[in-house]
Amino acid sequence: MDTYAGATTGGVLTRRRFFEGLAAVGGISLALSGMDALGFGMASATELPPELTGGAKGAKIVILGAGLAGMTAAYELSKAGYQVQILEARSFAGGRCQTARKGFQHTDLIGHEQTCDFDEGLYINHGPWRIPYHHRSTLHYTKLFGVLLESFVNDNDAAYVYFEKGKGPLAGKPVRKGEIAADARGYAAELIAKAASKGDLDAALSPADRETFIAYMINEGRLSPKDLAYTGTEGRGFSVHPGAGVDPGPGKELPPFAFKDVLDSKAWRVLTSVSGYEQQRTMLQPIGGMDRIAAGFEKHVGAMIRYSTVVQKIKQNGKGVKIAYKDAFGETGEIEADYCLCTIPLSVLKQIDLDASKPFKAAMEKVSYAPVNKIGLQMKTRFWEEKHHIYGGHIYNDMPGIGTITLPSTGWQSDKGVLLGYYAFGGEAVKVSMKTPAERAAFALAGGQKVFPEYTDSFESAFSFSWHLAEYNLGGWAEWSQDGRKDAYPVLCEPDGRLYLAGEHLSYLGGWQAGAIESAWQQIAKIHARVQQA
Amino acid sequence: MSFASRFTLISLIAAVAVPATALAGPPPQSLFMDNCSACHQPTGKGIKGAFPALAGSALVQGDPTLLTTTVLNGRAGMPAFKDDLSDADLAGILTYARSSWGNKGAPVTAADIAKIRKAPPKARGLQAH
Numbered sequence: 001m002d003t004y005a006g007a008t009t010g011g012v013l014t015r016r017r018f019f020e021g022l023a024a025v026g027g028i029s030l031a032l033s034g035m036d037a038l039g040f041g042m043a044s045a046t047e048l049p050p051e052l053t054g055g056a057k058g059a060k061i062v063i064l065g066a067g068l069a070g071m072t073a074a075y076e077l078s079k080a081g082y083q084v085q086i087l088e089a090r091s092f093a094g095g096r097c098q099t100a101r102k103g104f105q106h107t108d109l110i111g112h113e114q115t116c117d118f119d120e121g122l123y124i125n126h127g128p129w130r131i132p133y134h135h136r137s138t139l140h141y142t143k144l145f146g147v148l149l150e151s152f153v154n155d156n157d158a159a160y161v162y163f164e165k166g167k168g169p170l171a172g173k174p175v176r177k178g179e180i181a182a183d184a185r186g187y188a189a190e191l192i193a194k195a196a197s198k199g200d201l202d203a204a205l206s207p208a209d210r211e212t213f214i215a216y217m218i219n220e221g222r223l224s225p226k227d228l229a230y231t232g233t234e235g236r237g238f239s240v241h242p243g244a245g246v247d248p249g250p251g252k253e254l255p256p257f258a259f260k261d262v263l264d265s266k267a268w269r270v271l272t273s274v275s276g277y278e279q280q281r282t283m284l285q286p287i288g289g290m291d292r293i294a295a296g297f298e299k300h301v302g303a304m305i306r307y308s309t310v311v312q313k314i315k316q317n318g319k320g321v322k323i324a325y326k327d328a329f330g331e332t333g334e335i336e337a338d339y340c341l342c343t344i345p346l347s348v349l350k351q352i353d354l355d356a357s358k359p360f361k362a363a364m365e366k367v368s369y370a371p372v373n374k375i376g377l378q379m380k381t382r383f384w385e386e387k388h389h390i391y392g393g394h395i396y397n398d399m400p401g402i403g404t405i406t407l408p409s410t411g412w413q414s415d416k417g418v419l420l421g422y423y424a425f426g427g428e429a430v431k432v433s434m435k436t437p438a439e440r441a442a443f444a445l446a447g448g449q450k451v452f453p454e455y456t457d458s459f460e461s462a463f464s465f466s467w468h469l470a471e472y473n474l475g476g477w478a479e480w481s482q483d484g485r486k487d488a489y490p491v492l493c494e495p496d497g498r499l500y501l502a503g504e505h506l507s508y509l510g511g512w513q514a515g516a517i518e519s520a521w522q523q524i525a526k527i528h529a530r531v532q533q534a
Numbered sequence: 535m536s537f538a539s540r541f542t543l544i545s546l547i548a549a550v551a552v553p554a555t556a557l558a559g560p561p562p563q564s565l566f567m568d569n570c571s572a573c574h575q576p577t578g579k580g581i582k583g584a585f586p587a588l589a590g591s592a593l594v595q596g597d598p599t600l601l602t603t604t605v606l607n608g609r610a611g612m613p614a615f616k617d618d619l620s621d622a623d624l625a626g627i628l629t630y631a632r633s634s635w636g637n638k639g640a641p642v643t644a645a646d647i648a649k650i651r652k653a654p655p656k657a658r659g660l661q662a663h
Binding site for chain 2: 109110128269270276278279345346347348350351364365366367368369370371394396404425426427428430431433434466468469471474475476477479481511512
């Protein structure tokens with residue numbers, strides 16, 4: 001019962017101590033049922049599509065948009081026997097699931113025309129680009145469609161961090177993330193361990209726990225067990241690498257930075273005890289480009305898609321829906337169906353003549369969309385691998401408009417590579433999107449040059465994309481305010497007459513493909529239940 | 535103080551405040567060009583079917599509270615700029631839009647914005663999606 005007693009010492013019964021106490025008394029199972037009872041359930045998010053049993057009763061569904069939400073719905077509904085037709089404004093399927101490679105064309109709303117001129121085999125995922133291991137819905141379809149995956153390096157201790165706005169000697173200097181991590185955590189552990197050893201933390205630690213806690217700090221910070229000092233550690237790197245014989249022999253460890261310099265640099269911003277839910281260290285990407293997922297769906301539902309068909313009106317009454325469209329030749333037409341599943345982004349849908357109730361339309365006004373920029377830069381050498389020994393991962397930085405520079409997690413040690421030169425959101429993205437494609441590339445190069453001396457010399461060609469300036473998208477992803485989530489979002493998750501909405505914007509996985517897929521799953525289950533009752 | 539004279543006083547303060555803003559940071563026109571014109575265009579005419587015109591817009595020239603809320607928090611697909619623009623910069627931009635391309639809206643001050651803004655600008659996270 002020592003541990004349970006320990007959980008209450010100091011008069012503070014934290015949630016975590018409470019669970020630890022339960023585990024000590026009743027074993028892990030009691031702790032787990034305690035977590036369930038308090039709402040820390042272990043139940044997972046939806047990982048499989050709904051089972052649509054009982055037949056489609058001849059119902060016809062028109063789906064607006066052949067992105068991942070639309071194609072997911074088409075795949076599952078057609079399998080269940082529904083008649084499905086998809087209208088897609090673009091000449092290709094995938095929605096935001098796009099990959100730019102040689103010949104890919106894009107003209108933005110300002111009129112900037114680009115044709116991707118990367119070498120054969122090179123590409124940039126200017127839309128979605130990584131799949132966290134727990135996005136089981138996305139992984140369900142990659143497996144089902146045989147889309148082969150490879151690791152996406154989402155964390156790399158060898159990658160540089162570059163923070164200009166800090167102070168001290170490390171500001172404005174590329175420093176490897178592992179060096180910052182070792183020093184920040186080492187020095188912090190030293191302070192805490194020393195305080196604990198002097199008894200300064202006894203209010204929070206029982207005498208029995210104190211020794212274990214100090215041992216943990218020694219382990220965490222790689223401290224000397226003798227004097228609890230942090231004096232650097234071999235994992236942060238060497239100035240002379242260990243090798244053969246006596247020279248280089250054991251090599252020469254890099255000395256740690258001064259604690260004050262690390263603090264002043266603000267580079268510790270990149271460190272947290274665990275990665276965020278959406279930024280897990282284990283991530284995946286389709287081999288050959290994210291649009292392999294779109295292609296996987298298209299293989300099964302392509303015959304249902306009417307391409308280059310722009311929705312102009314969405315009409316409905318008690319009996320069905322009627323969609324007016326204009327095709328690539330300027331010809332107009334109408335399609336009738338029993339129900340409509342609309343996956344058009346709300347930023348675009350609000351401009352379409354739509355039969356919907358006032359509260360529904362008012363709810364549509366409550367969302368904003370994120371401006372998002374990406375640029376792929378083809379480099380003639382993989383200098384980041386050859387000269388800097390960085391294999392994938394992000395160069396975190398605080399350069400406005402650059403956001404993140406990311407090195408490719410594919411084509412290791414090949415001749416050339418395409419890296420992500422910027423990935424920026426919000427107002428910073430708006431500013432850069434004003435520029436011509438050539439100016440955007442110059443902007444990206446000037447940023448990367450501060451980190452890698454080889455950057456500009458190695459540059460060959462660029463392809464940039466601004467989602468807010470992309471017709472049929474008008475934004476990277478939906479952004480809900482707290483009020484919007486509370487009042488408007490639930491309204492849009494329910495049908496308005498015979499109109500159902502789906503997409504990442506109707507999920508708490510906003511901006512992720514899993515959000516689009518799981519939103520589609522949820523809505524088709526509702527349509528199916530209604531058809532069964534009709 | 536009558537409404538009219540208070541209005542005059544606010545206008546006077548604004549007239550003084552705007553050049554002060556210009557000294558402190560970029561002038562309102564260049565702030566507008568940087569932050570707004572990609573979508574709403576330098577002419578304020580927007581892009582049909584995508585981005586609404588600001589020239590002649592009732593929203594732009596009308597109640598500054600609604601206009602400010604729209605730019606701070608976003609609406610109907612428009613992005614939120616609350617974390618990108620200071621009160622002074624936003625006041626400059628709104629005043630510019632309310633008085634350009636034939637628009638005739640009264641100036642907006644940084645103090646007006648501060649009253650409407652709920653939280654100070656927040657630094658962006660390092661990653662998303």
